[in-house]
Amino acid sequence: MWKVxxxxxxxVTVSPTSxxxxxxxxxxxxxxxxxxxxxxxxxxxxxxxxxPMLWVLRDHLDLQGTKYGCGIAQCGxxxxxxDGIAVRSCQLPVSAVGKQAVTTIEGLSAHGDHPxxxxxxxxxxxxxxxxxxxxxxxxxxxLKMNPRPSDADIDAxxxxxxxxxxxxxxxxxxxxxxxxx
Amino acid sequence: MDIEKTSYNRRSFLKVSVLSxxxxxxxxxxxxxxxxxxxxxxxxLSGEGAELTSFIRITPQGQIAILxxxxxxxxxxxTAMPMIVAEELxxxxxxxxxxxxxxxxxxxxxxxxxxxxxxRQYWKSLRTAGASARQMLMEAAAQAWKVPVGEITTxxxxxxxxxxxxxxGYGAMATEAAKLPVPKExxxxxxxxxxxxxxxxxxxxxxxxxTGKPLFSLDYRQPGxxxxxxxxxxxxxxxxxxxxxxxxxxxxxxxxxxxIKIFQEDYAQEIFDTRTFNELVVIVGRSxxxxxxxxxxxxxxxxxxxxxxxxxxxFGQMRDKIVPAGLETTDAHYAGMKEREAQPAKELxxxxxxxTAFRQAAKVLExxxxxxxxxxxxxxxxxxxxxxxxxxxxxxxxIQAPExxxxxxxxxxxxxxxxxxIQLTRMGGGFGRKxxxxxxxxxxxxxxxxxxxxxxxxxxxxxxxxxxYRPMYRMTFRAAFDAAGNLTAFHVRGGGIPESPLGGSxxxxxxxxxxxxxxxxxxxPSNITVGAFRAPRSNFIAVAQQAFLDEVAETMGKDxxxxxxxxxxxxxxxxxxxxxxxxxxxxxxVLKLVRDKSxxxxxxxxxxxxxxxxxxxxxxxxxxxVDLSMKEGQPVVEKVTSAVDCGIVVNPEAAGNMVEGAVVxxxxxxxxxxxxxxxxxxxxxxxxxxxxxxxxxxxKVIEVHFVKNEIDPTGLxxxxxxxxxxxxxxxxYKATGKRxxxxxxxxxxxxxxxxxxxxx
Numbered sequence: 001m002w003k004v005x006x007x008x009x010x011x012v013t014v015s016p017t018s019x020x021x022x023x024x025x026x027x028x029x030x031x032x033x034x035x036x037x038x039x040x041x042x043x044x045x046x047x048x049x050x051x052p053m054l055w056v057l058r059d060h061l062d063l064q065g066t067k068y069g070c071g072i073a074q075c076g077x078x079x080x081x082x083d084g085i086a087v088r089s090c091q092l093p094v095s096a097v098g099k100q101a102v103t104t105i106e107g108l109s110a111h112g113d114h115p116x117x118x119x120x121x122x123x124x125x126x127x128x129x130x131x132x133x134x135x136x137x138x139x140x141x142x143l144k145m146n147p148r149p150s151d152a153d154i155d156a157x158x159x160x161x162x163x164x165x166x167x168x169x170x171x172x173x174x175x176x177x178x179x180x181x
Numbered sequence: 182m183d184i185e186k187t188s189y190n191r192r193s194f195l196k197v198s199v200l201s202x203x204x205x206x207x208x209x210x211x212x213x214x215x216x217x218x219x220x221x222x223x224x225x226l227s228g229e230g231a232e233l234t235s236f237i238r239i240t241p242q243g244q245i246a247i248l249x250x251x252x253x254x255x256x257x258x259x260t261a262m263p264m265i266v267a268e269e270l271x272x273x274x275x276x277x278x279x280x281x282x283x284x285x286x287x288x289x290x291x292x293x294x295x296x297x298x299x300x301r302q303y304w305k306s307l308r309t310a311g312a313s314a315r316q317m318l319m320e321a322a323a324q325a326w327k328v329p330v331g332e333i334t335t336x337x338x339x340x341x342x343x344x345x346x347x348x349x350g351y352g353a354m355a356t357e358a359a360k361l362p363v364p365k366e367x368x369x370x371x372x373x374x375x376x377x378x379x380x381x382x383x384x385x386x387x388x389x390x391x392t393g394k395p396l397f398s399l400d401y402r403q404p405g406x407x408x409x410x411x412x413x414x415x416x417x418x419x420x421x422x423x424x425x426x427x428x429x430x431x432x433x434x435x436x437x438x439x440x441i442k443i444f445q446e447d448y449a450q451e452i453f454d455t456r457t458f459n460e461l462v463v464i465v466g467r468s469x470x471x472x473x474x475x476x477x478x479x480x481x482x483x484x485x486x487x488x489x490x491x492x493x494x495x496f497g498q499m500r501d502k503i504v505p506a507g508l509e510t511t512d513a514h515y516a517g518m519k520e521r522e523a524q525p526a527k528e529l530x531x532x533x534x535x536x537t538a539f540r541q542a543a544k545v546l547e548x549x550x551x552x553x554x555x556x557x558x559x560x561x562x563x564x565x566x567x568x569x570x571x572x573x574x575x576x577x578x579x580i581q582a583p584e585x586x587x588x589x590x591x592x593x594x595x596x597x598x599x600x601x602x603i604q605l606t607r608m609g610g611g612f613g614r615k616x617x618x619x620x621x622x623x624x625x626x627x628x629x630x631x632x633x634x635x636x637x638x639x640x641x642x643x644x645x646x647x648x649x650y651r652p653m654y655r656m657t658f659r660a661a662f663d664a665a666g667n668l669t670a671f672h673v674r675g676g677g678i679p680e681s682p683l684g685g686s687x688x689x690x691x692x693x694x695x696x697x698x699x700x701x702x703x704x705x706p707s708n709i710t711v712g713a714f715r716a717p718r719s720n721f722i723a724v725a726q727q728a729f730l731d732e733v734a735e736t737m738g739k740d741x742x743x744x745x746x747x748x749x750x751x752x753x754x755x756x757x758x759x760x761x762x763x764x765x766x767x768x769x770x771v772l773k774l775v776r777d778k779s780x781x782x783x784x785x786x787x788x789x790x791x792x793x794x795x796x797x798x799x800x801x802x803x804x805x806x807v808d809l810s811m812k813e814g815q816p817v818v819e820k821v822t823s824a825v826d827c828g829i830v831v832n833p834e835a836a837g838n839m840v841e842g843a844v845v846x847x848x849x850x851x852x853x854x855x856x857x858x859x860x861x862x863x864x865x866x867x868x869x870x871x872x873x874x875x876x877x878x879x880x881k882v883i884e885v886h887f888v889k890n891e892i893d894p895t896g897l898x899x900x901x902x903x904x905x906x907x908x909x910x911x912x913x914y915k916a917t918g919k920r921x922x923x924x925x926x927x928x929x930x931x932x933x934x935x936x937x938x939x940x941x
Contacts (some may be wrong), residue, residue: 031433048433048470055470059408064400065393067609068469069560070641074868077560105393112392120391124383124834127842128255129390130560130609136391155877162868164560164610165255166845168879170838 034094038063039107049095054078056094057104065105065133069162076161079134079141080104086141088160105133108140116140119178127165135161139175148179197317197359204240205355207314207363236282236289237266237314243352245272245338248282250289251299252581253386254608254615255842256898257835258299260385262307264832265300268377269311269370272351273337279385284583284603292605294581295616295713297799297896300831304893312367314358318351321358325349372829372891381834386607398606399638401566401577406634407436409627410472411461413647414483416861417709418508421460422482429464429479434471438464438479441626443619448592449494453585455617456491456504457648457710463627469638476640486708504708508861514678515551517705518655522549526674526701529687532758533697535661538670542661546736550658550725552924554678554856555651555714556863556871561609562644567624568634573600578621579608586618590625613713617649645871646863650856651714653678654721658729661697666737670697675722679707682718689722689797690768691730693761694748709858715846716899719798723903724851724910724924727794731911732920741793741911742776745769763797767826770888771795771804774824778886779806789819792911796904800895801827802888805844807880807908811916814934818848818880818909825885825901828892840885840901847905849874852927872927 033046038061045060054071057063057080066089069077073088080089081103108114116139126132135158142149142157149157154175163171198206238246247263247270263279282289290303315335322340323330326347334341340349372379389396414420426438440462450456462481466472489504539545565578574594580586583603591598608615624637639647654677661670671691675683681702692698714720734744746769751757753765772795776782785791788810795804808820821844830836853872857864865871906924913930914920921929 047468051468051470055468059468059470062402063393064395064402067397067560068399068562068638070868071473072641072867072869075560075641075873105391108392112388117391121383121387124381124387124838126255126384126387126390127257127838128560128608128610129386130397132390133393151881158876160875162560162873162875164558164612164846164873166842166849166874166879167838168845168874168876169841169881169883172876172879 032095034097036094036097037099037101039103040101045094047094049093051094053080053089053092053094053097053102057089063104063106067130067133069131069134074162075131075134076138077131077134079137079161081137081141084141084144086138105137108136114140115178115181116143116174119174119181122177123170123174125167125170125174127167131161131163135163135171139171139178143175143179149175197361197363199356199359200238200240203356204238204352205314205317205359207237207310236310237270239314239351239355241352241356243338243350244278245270245276245351246278246280248280250282250292250303252292252294252579252583252605252608253281254294254579254581254611256294256299256839257384257832258294260382260835261300261831262303263385264377264382265304265307266311268375269308270315271335271337274377274382276338281605284587284605286584291584293584294611295613297801297899299896301800301893301895308369309367312369313363316364316367317358317361318354320361321354322349325354325357379830379833382832383834396607397561397609398566398578399561399564399609401606401636403566403568403634406566406636407465407467407631408469408472409463409465409624409635409637410476410640411463411623411637411643412476412479412481413458413461413643415646416508416863417457417648417858418486418506418861419483420458420486421462422484424462424479424481426479429475432471432475432478434467435475436465436467437631438462438475439630441623441630443622443626444593447492449492449499451494451585451588452496453582453616453618454589455619455649455710455712457619461623465627465631465635473640503706505706507708509707509709510859511553511857514653514705514707518551518653518676518678521703521705522655522657522674522676524703526676526703529684529700529702530692530758531699532692532695533670535670535672535697535699538697539659539661539672541663542669543664544662544736545659546662546733547657547659548729548732548922550656550728550922552654552721552724553854554653554709554711554858555850555854556645556856556865557610557612557614557649557714558645558871558873559608559610559612559614562641563615563620563639563647564637565621565624566634566636567621567628569594569625569629570632573602574625575602575604576621576625577604577606578624579606579611579615580618580621581608581611581613581616582618586621589618589622593622594625594629612715613717614649617712641868642866645856646866648710648863649712650709651717651720652680652682652711654682656682656722656725658725660729660733660736662736668695668733668737671695672699673726674701674703676703676705678705678709680704680711682721686718686722686798688760688762690752690763691726691748693756693758693763693765694752696757698757708861716798716902719796719899719903720906721903723794723796723798724906727796727904727907728910728920728922731792731794731907731914740782742772742781745772745795767802767888768795768797771802771824771826774886774888775804775806775822778824778884779808779822781806790912790915792908792913792915794904794907794911796900796907798903799899801825801897801900803840803901803904805901805905805908807905807912809909809912809916815930816913816916820882820884821880821905821908823883823885823901823905824888825897826888826890827897827900828890828894830887831894833887836887836897837885839897841883843899843901844883844905845874845879847902848880848909849878851906851909851924852878853925855925
């Protein structure tokens with residue numbers, strides 16, 4: 001209550017244009033409750049509706065597998081599935097999720113035995129490993145939509161995921177293996 | 182078979198003790214001999230701490246744990262180092278549990294990740310530790326069975342006495358073995374009897390990585406943890422003037438806003454301490470998103486810095502470093518380097534009479550190469566967890582140089598070093614950047630102020646614009662030829678902003694292969710902070726030198742590989758000068774291997790363009806042949822063939838991966854890597870304007886070959902990186918008919934495609 005009063009008092013002292021901006025930012029920071037379907041489980045979170053799913057997962061649900069890399073959908077480290085389709089969670093506000101099912105790397109398989117995960121192990125893909133959850137989520141989504149991708153299909157689906165260690169050739173080999181399973 | 186002494190300099194190197202509840206614990210210290218008296222290694226190995234600080238742990242139930250001393254950032258030491266121990270211990274690799282060792286320099290050495298030194302520095306110690314434990318287990322079995330120890334054999338974690346048919350697992354003998362003295366000498370295995378080493382083994386953390394386990398410091402959490410972010414000056418040459426936290430303090434979730442000084446004014450910075458932006462504004466709150474919003478809205482005023490003197494302590498040598506004032510610009514940097522190069526330089530090496538040879542030359546070839554600042558762009562942005570209380574400072578963090586950073590934290594917090602406790606987490610890349618632990622000092626200061634556990638997170642923009650870049654470089658090479666077209670003299674002049682690439686490499690090839698040789702260097706001061714970046718200095722020298730030698734070979738009408746082999750033959754049979762740092766035979770060895778494996782010299786399709794390069798750095802030799810085609814004016818790397826001599830290959834699976842990665846990373850940085858500044862401000866801040874190599878731009882095939890020998894292993898993280906850039910440059914010349922002298926290469930390729938003249 002005091003916070004609201006404080007804000008109202010503050011608003012009186014500012015010019016009309018910035019007052020509008022202040023009001024806008026005030027509304028955008030209102031908390032709201034969301035019932036989210038994450039990895040097959042219903043989860044309730046109370047957050048600012050503009051919060052990207054990346055930070056809802058990491059800060060509010062303690063799912064640390066989804067990584068922060070750039071915050072502007074340029075690197076793919078934060079890739080999750082929304083109803084099975086790969087999306088960049090850093091650009092997905094929690095308010096846009098609705099009833100759609102969110103799958104993170106932790107929920108891709110029960111025992112780390114999704115064909116893509118198995119292929120990643122088999123090809124010993126990872127170096128530092130930081131980008132690999134995002135790479136795996138992109139690859140799993142690709143194979144779901146296109147079970148026999150060509151090399152060009154793989155390039156098209158995977159080029160939004162950056163790996164500075166340079167594991168691209170192994171990733172491609174692993175996707176080919178997973179596709180043949 | 183090698184015999185290794187297990188103790189030196191009076192103090193024992195290996196320490197053994199009985200685990201509480203039985204079993205064996207073998208710890209070792211790499212630095213016991215260099216620490217002042219009074220620090221007791223034994224103390225750390227007794228009591229409850231023993232299990233934590235042990236190196237090999239064998240329980241009575243037979244569980245074997247091996248701890249890996251060095252921080253892991255993708256170079257796969259966490260698999261490789263325990264493999265070395267397991268080989269000599271003679272255990273079944275599948276049953277070994279690998280753990281990251283805690284940070285403790287008394288027990289585990291410097292625990293430094295960098296310079297491709299991990300395996301090289303620890304090779305003998307790790308083998309000796311494994312062999313000693315095995316020897317003690319055998320002696321325990323001999324005593325229990327009352328048979329001569331010479332009749333005991335081991336296999337995959339089981340002791341055998343063949344004549345009597347007695348067998349026992351290691352666990353059964355571990356408690357008794359731990360009561361025996363550590364053997365004074367142990368026999369190490371012959372290389373040709375290795376069962377684990379030199380066989381492909383998968384990453385011990387592979388499953389944790391593919392299932393998204395919290396391995397990185399960004400994933401580290403504690404109850405009540407707050408999130409902190411910082412605001413730094415938008416450009417170099419600026420510092421904090423003032424900030425107004427009034428509005429931001431009222432934003433939801435924000436707990437505090439304040440400024441911190443990373444180092445006090447009179448602090449003498451050690452080699453990995455940096456003072457890029459010494460005063461930062463910090464915002465602390467309950468969640469990352471809330472803090473990010475507040476960070477955007479915080480009004481901060483900046484002002485220019487004056488010329489500043491920094492005290493530096495380089496391994497005990499005190500000196501003053503002058504940081505110049507000014508808002509710098511990339512165009513001025515390139516112009517300044519050109520101007521500076523024409524002035525006198527500091528001589529590093531001289532053979533024969535180069536001036537006379539150049540004066541008398543029938544022909545001189547002179548070429549200049551440049552390269553920009555590069556940002557490291559590790560996929561995990563800098564971050565650190567810290568919880569500082571009056572009693573101790575606990576930090577969980579990815580750090581390449583923990584020993585140095587621990588000292589900096591202790592000095593800044595005013596706490597004794599014993600109270601600083603660092604948990605080493607896996608690093609999401611480092612490439613040299615995470616040797617500079619300022620972010621740990623920052624996190625510690627924030628936690629101390631907040632009296633709470635805090636995680637400091639850099640945004641990608643912070644990570645990219647905070648500096649510690651690969652320096653800018655410029656090198657000019659001159660080659661003199663006599664009337665018959667023979668190469669008679671060679672001059673290399675190198676410099677950079679603010680460091681020269683050349684010092685330390687002046688005795689590397691082609692020094693030693695040319696009668697008249699001169700190497701000299703210069704520097705150009707700047708307030709932009711630089712540091713180690715994958716294969717420091719070599720990452721430019723190799724490119725410039727190997728591109729130049731390609732052009733020299735062409736001028737002489739010789740095959741690029743044949744010409745280099747001629748020079749190496751000269752360096753071997755009749756070396757010029759002293760202190761040549763390379764072995765000409767091993768240098769030539771990788772060239773011959775890459776020649777044979779790539780089918781060099783054989784006819785290839787007309788649309789395939791090939792380039793070769795070779796380099797020796799960080800104690801290993803690497804050569805690459807790049808095959809590329811042009812598609813719509815853009816290079817498509819069809820295949821890279823790599824040959825590497827790093828001695829014994831510890832883990833061929835990971836070693837192959839490391840070379841493949843270096844090839845991709847090298848090509849990416851060569852084509853696109855570019856950090857420019859204007860008015861002191863970095864012009865790139867995220868992956869939308871700093872281009873990184875992506876899947877569709879990676880080579881289609883990378884074929885890696887290792888020279889087989891029994892030389893003690895050397896590093897692999899860096900050596901394959903520099904020469905691939907030169908091999909790419911040489912292949913691009915074949916494809917386009919134009920030599921490229923300035924990195925990154927992509928802008929020139931784009932200009933060519935749009936009909937604009939190509940620079941350089």
